[in-house]
Amino acid sequence: MAFEFIKQKLAVQKSQSRYRQRFCVQKSNNNSLEQEAIIIVDGKTYINFSSNDYLGLNNHPKINQAMQEGVDKFGVCASSSSLVTGYHYAHQALEETICQWLNKPKCLLFSSGFTANVALFQTLGQTLNQGNCHFFLDKLSHASILDGAFSSKAKVKRFAHNNTQQLSQLLSQCDSDNKLIASEGVFSMDGDQAKLSELESIADKNNAWLYVDDAHSIGVIGKQGQGSTSILNSVSDKENSNIIMATFGKAIATSGAFLACDNSLHDYLINFARHYIYSTAISPALAWATIKSIELIQQEQWRRDKIIELSNLLTSLLDDAIQIVPSDSSIHAIIIGDEEKALFVSEQLKKQGIWLTAIRPPTVAIGTSRLRVTICANHKHNDIKHLAYCLNKALI
Ligand SMILES: Cc1ncc(COP(=O)(O)O)c(C=O)c1O
Known part of the structure; x- marks a missing residue:
């Protein structure tokens, strides 16, 4: 059969817990001045910690x-x-x-x-x-x-x-x-x-x-x-x-x-x-x-200030045993190690209403699979508290 390697490569990808698939986002945040960092997938609402909308400007009126x-x-x-x-x-x-x-x-x-x-x-x-x-x-x-x-x-x-x-x-x-x-x-x-x-x-x-x-x-x-x-x-x-x-x-x-x-x-x-x-x-x-x-x-410096404030809140609430890459940006990487565990934790978080995609090789080096948390200006204090609580429960 032509291009036989396609099936083989996909099978290997699955066996290594590296198989990638898309999820259709039905809606992301609200079309109002108070945009929220949420997504709706399969009819369920999640707080989105995997978005690159760092300043919360998507859908700004x-x-x-x-x-x-x-x-x-x-x-x-x-x-x-x-x-x-x-x-x-x-x-x-x-x-x-x-x-x-x-x-x-x-x-x-x-x-x-x-x-x-x-x-x-x-x-x-x-x-x-x-x-x-x-x-x-x-x-x-x-x-x-x-x-x-x-x-x-x-x-x-x-x-x-x-x-x-x-x-x-x-x-x-x-x-x-x-x-x-x-x-x-x-x-x-x-x-x-x-x-x-x-x-x-x-x-x-x-x-x-x-x-x-x-x-x-x-x-x-x-x-x-x-x-x-x-x-x-x-x-x-x-x-x-x-x-x-x-x-x-x-x-x-x-x-x-x-x-x-x-x-x-x-x-x-x-x-x-x-x-x-x-x-x-x-x-x-x-x-x-x-x-x-x-x-x-x-004009809106408050958006940058908010990212710093919420990032500090997250690091202060996470258990000391959680390995998080030091960062002054929106991106906070929690290194898990192997692909399977990263996927498992990501699934656990989903059950708690948190969307946090597991990042696996080849995007990152083997053995450094991670949860890449992005803190955005439209997250709320309670979103961060919920995330920290769920991460502490899932990882400690
Ligand atoms: C560092 C870096 N450079 C370039 C790109 C590509 O930008 P774009 O999404 O506009 O293609 C990305 C992400 O997607 C990125 O993370």
Whole structure:
């Protein structure tokens, strides 16, 4: 039979407790100013601790209204790629909003964060002189960074997670003119932060560029939610002092992604990034809604404060014996170990009205299956208390 391996691979996946399936969410939060962090699956309501809607902005009436306004002004669809006739005023206005917000010269929109990462690494890695481009990636970098880098023509080295000493060593052995260091700002599965100031000075010292995937810190970190790079000293007119990528699909609560950089990289990507050139531009209505979301993120500091307050509450209520990765972000990883146990605990929590997906290999390393708790600005104190009570009961 053709493609016999499909059945075999699925059988292995099941036998290892790694089989993945989807659940249809019938409804998530309420369409009112008081959004709740809930989902309804199979008619049952759960408190959702697996959402990336960190600021609780999904379904916000003002964003919904902006979306409707965007539909009325521009239509749902861009109807073309950006280089043909798909680049609308809404896209331009969103790019300008992001440039001002992050103090970057230029910005480019992509249909997803995954696409933006693959586009950047493949396009930079297409040097005429094959092998003359070197990428240095934190070991815990997102799948899309790895896929983009390894499918490019560049040489790729990975350094141990947050191990800046090893990174310096690897860079010192590389005499290429084209070096790029890549890291997530806040790591998706652990919630800890990159040592960005150190990475920036290592990049400076070695004449390398620094690429930060800020998917999990945009909106959540920084005085106006500018993300983890807001702590960096870099001057915006310095050539590619750092390149920032972030998705709209998490704290920003719309969909799509941006890549902020200097003028020449921006032009290079417009001319050579196949994912940008040969793909329909993101919905202009969505771009319009995203501007409104960023406006709310800048204005509403209480959402970031609430995440910190609720995160502190959770750690204070959890039993000391529970192994939780230290984090200043929304993400709090409770390491369970093997897949089966992680699934079992997740099922136990479901019975108590808590939705907390078990994260298993290959998303995380073997033996580190975990419950990845996300604390969002629309959780209530009682939600956190209930979660802590149930986790203590299930794990101790
Ligand atoms: C670190 C990181 N980068 C990139 C992405 C991809 O972004 P998107 O969901 O917009 O494709 C994700 C998550 O989905 C992520 O966690």
